[in-house]
Amino acid sequence: MIRTQxxxxxxxxxxxxxxxxxxxxxxxxxxxxxxDPLIAPAGQDQMIFTAGFQLLRA
Structure with a gap:
């Protein structure tokens, strides 16, 4: 794992x-x-998330 802030x-x-x-x-x-749910699994459509985590299809 990589540590981040x-x-x-x-x-x-x-x-x-x-x-x-x-x-x-x-x-x-x-x-x-x-x-984890914000990261699209490989092979799925690219996802774009707004600040409120509203899911939009690219």
Whole structure:
């Protein structure tokens, strides 16, 4: 794995901490799992996501 940094708002950070605590999962795992659906599997149409994660077909 490659380590990277992201910037979160105070609200995002607080909500992520709550989700982590309630689920017993590390924050980095929660973030990775949240990103996975945004990545189109090989062979599928290219996907474009708006800031609100609204799915649009290219």
């Amino acid at each position: 992201i910037c979160l708002t105070d609200k995002q950070r607080a909500e992520l901490a709550i989700i982590s605590r309630n689920s017993g999962k590390e924050q980095r795992e929660i973030i990775r799992r949240a990103i």
